[in-house]
Amino acid sequence: MTNTVSGFSKLSKEEKINWVAKEYFSNPSEAISLIKRYWNADEKLQQLHDEFIENTLTNFYLPLGVAPNFIINGKKYTIPMAIEESSVVAAASKSAKFWSTRGGFKTTVLNTEKIGQVHFIYTGDTLKLEQFFLAIKEKCIAATEGITKNMQKRGGGILDIELKNKTHLIDNYYQLHTTFETKDSMGANFINSCLEQFAKTLKEEALLNETFSEEEKNIQIVMSILSNYVPNCIVRAEVSCKVSELAEKKIENPQDFAEKFVRAVQIAEVEPFRAVTHNKGIMNGVDAVVLATGNDFRAVEAGIHAYAARNGQYSSLSHAKIENEVFSFWMEIPLALGTVGGLTSLHPLVKFCLEMLEKPNAKELMQIVAVAGLAQNFAALRSLTTTGIQEGHMKMHLNNIINQFEATIEERVLVTNFFKHNIVSHAAVVDFIENLRK
Template sequence: MNEMKNSSYSGFYKLSPEERLAEAAEFCGLSEEDKAVISSGNSLDMDKADHMIENVIGRFTLPMAVGLNFTINGKDYLIPMVSEEPSVVAAASNAAKMARENGGFYTSNTGAIMIAQIQLIDIPDPNFAKIKIYENKSKIIEICNEKDPTLVKFGGGMEDLEVRVIDTLQGKMVIVHLKVNTLDAMGANAVNTMAEAVAPFLEEITGGKAYLRILSNLAVHRLARARTVIKKETLGGEEIVDKIVTAYAFAAADPFRAATHNKGIMNGIIPVVLATGNDTRAIESGAHAYASISGKYTSLTTWEKNADGDLVGTIELPMAVGLVGGATKIHPTAQVAVKMLGVKSATELGEIIAAVGLAQNMAAIKALATEGIQRGHMSLHARNLATVAGAKGEVMEEIVKKMVSEKNVRLEYAQELLKEYENRK
């Protein structure tokens, strides 16, 4: 990706889809073949689809868009986003535009450590067994890493372990966590294979029975973080900063609000996860579990006012995404989406996704704290209804404007307005 490229566009929405694709292709260095993959609904052919999941009968296409204006760690990005929800891409782009005025987003990560859990039951002396397992750490690491020499060759593999004794409805259980550096893979297959391989040895040294052997999606050692500072002038004054911080305080305190607040974050995150062929359910479950890790469900972001009166925001959440394996390597459009981002590692991809989540959240709480969420939604809903009614081009714009200004956004009214326009002609 060209470092000098600028992801800030004016009037991008006015371009046709073909013109937008041409702009994105130039920015991201895409070939004619890449462009054809994105624009065709048939890029995923039936044979590939049939090998991705079971009982395939067809393909289901969603719109693919680009998030604009993003500057992350001093580099500009166009963000590929796949979603069915109106207003999400526009909101993320708008928030990124506000953030870029002060340097954009800055990110970090904790590396790519995934956890595999092994459940040991029927152990009469669980605390004694726990210490025994720790004594055998080097042997456990050896057994696990024999299972994936390729991962080890590239600098990954099992690095550490943690043993917990937990109380359950069926008595105490010993839970072993294998901590595995999965590098650029999401890592589910790698860690599950290691858990299976080491289970008999753990049974041998504890006298217990190994039951479940599976990764955890609560990837607390695979966190992505992002931060941003948005000038009070950009937002329209310190009063708006205060309103946003007050809206955040509500989400931080109340799980009923936090659920919707975090859903707004995932509105930005999931479209990028989906576009790059990653596992949306793994990211959702990890995010919401992490939001509850204190024992109370709360916000994944924080919003504060700094000493200058500017808005400062942060996000931290598990981000188990990969660049190798899974749909990322099978789905042609997912491969082009990864190419568009120009990322070199899974952790870099995770950081970008976290920054998009932070932008999306800022856009949502700013709208809620100022004009309310319906205004933007109403305009997009009106556009959808005008399209269903059969309106196009300038006529559509006229109908949308009238419906929004009159706060009468209904399909019947869109049809009525279209009929009126046709009669005038």
């Protein structure tokens, strides 16, 4: 095996595949066959996918499922979810049905402000920098007119620029902290283009500023980049009903259930070890919809987890209470999403998912995504505080275990029937299949 390869990106797709197969697989032809088995038969569609990233070999599939029966602010939705974890779509669907007869989900978008920063080093008098910034602020904004013109037509654009003194953190470190409204686009390219222009104007104007010394004129731009932490781009999702209305087959004593549920949330509010897993459950729902609608789930994850730690300790994103015999469960999370631009106009299944959601704008998608997260969290907590999480999860996981052993149709029927009445564990399923085959 060679240590490095030169000019890999310039090789043809076939050459890349052949190189990978020969370098890393004992049976290259088998590896190549597997890669090509996941190609789309439609050459035009395959080319579209190939061009999403560099050095594409093939497609990596995730199941795309739907969770029906969601009622959000009185409107019915079937929510698309792209995810590999076995119990997520089932749990979301169960929560949707549960709350559909109890008033549904209520949502509110509290704000849609995005953030970007120019990080720079200035070695000089802070007061002079502050006066300089006030003098050039409007020039900075005016210099971006070519970039912001179309966004302004849609009602978006630059909201404000502030100079922030961060010298208490790093010597001579300052920021141009900028807020944006990007309407239905996530806005990353727009924000970054504006920031780079601010940086250029800042440097140019500093060189012309007569109040600066030669040293002060030499402002060093470190970087210009949007932030995925958007604590002022917030959506709230909630459900509530009378405690007595929580009753169902597995909730025989709704008062006990409600109290235990609230206690479980309180534990996640104060115990970081529990909070991480608690919030991961929320992200099961959030990420699945974010991915299905062509948005950046890594950016969403990073921003939401930062928000969960905004008070100095990582804590639960969701909250619950019982007040005047009413059970309430709610969550506020930051979500910077788009329904135009990027993959939303390129990926056929993303377009399919957005159409199934009746072509939501960015605010509406924020609400749908937040509801998916809250529904997932409710389902997990309901299981944890009643039957336990493993009963439902392992039954859903049973198919994965069966598939690992390439079970025949007859074996699959026997295994499924047996575990309808027995506890599912990986070891138990393996033992049962091995005994069958003896």
